[in-house]
Amino acid sequence: MTKVYKLAIKAAIEAGQEILRIYELPNLEIETKEDKSPLTLADKVSNEIINNFLKKTEFPIISEENEQLDYDIRKEWETAWIIDPLDGTKEFIKKNGEFTVNIALCSNGRPIFGVIYAPVSRELYYGIPADKKSYKTILDDSHKSKRGLFLDSDLIFPSKPAKDVISVVCSRSHMNQETSIFIKELRKEYPKVEIVSKGSSLKFCMVAEGVAHLYPRFAPTMEWDTAAGQAICSAVGLNVVSMKSNKEMNYNKRNFENHPFLVHINREIN
Secondary structure, three states: OHHHHHHHHHHHHHHHHHHHHHHOOOOOOEEEOOOOOEEEHHHHHHHHHHHHHHOOOOOOEEEOOOOOOOHHHHOOOOEEEEEEEEEOHHHHHHOOOOOEEEEEEEEOOEEEEEEEEEOOOOEEEEEEHHHOEEEEEEOOOOOOOOOOOOOHHHEOOOOOOOOOEEEEEEEOOOOOHHHHHHHHHHHHHOOEEEEEEEOOOHHHHHHHOOOOOEEEEOOOOEHHHHHHHHHHHHHOOOEEEEOOOOOEOOOOOOOOEOOOEEEEOOOOOO
């Protein structure tokens, strides 16, 4: 499968480069989808690039920007790609750099590989849960890694909170009352609760590399928002757990919308 994973990584990087080209244009045309979320040329172009890469594989594709097939067809898929060609479109429009390309391969409802690319910072995150390894590779100005990929020097690891301080990463664009209540409860346990705001799937990456300890998400998300991040987190021993079932989140469901979830390390949900 390594060849397939490398193909997905290449797709994410090339899509990211094209997104960046559009990002740097002086004028940006924005459409509104039926669900009122924004859509840009970058979403469309990135989706086309990724689909062109991944259709070379034997696995079907679920993308935010593709027409969604009926569940009666999808339920027969043992393994499928789940992609978000531009995660953090609002951050893209705001031009704060906090947007990503997300590609995951899921089998029997669980992510078995994930790659997240942040084209502005050129940070490439990727992980394989079966290998129990995730990586962060910083690409050069040409969006290439001269040293290669899957290097031990690029391995990332989560960190446990100290007894008196914990760091929580929250959505920059989707902070809500439930999140505030969650943080208030944490303050009963930890004298100091540090709040870090971040856009897109980079929140998963921050927990995976130990920059933050928890990522609670109460605002709505879809499978393509979380699959790649879950793969990267699972590969380093983190739990990405539905707050409704207290179990790991599943994918290629009848309904693509996720329940509220928590990304954590060895921490029970109250």
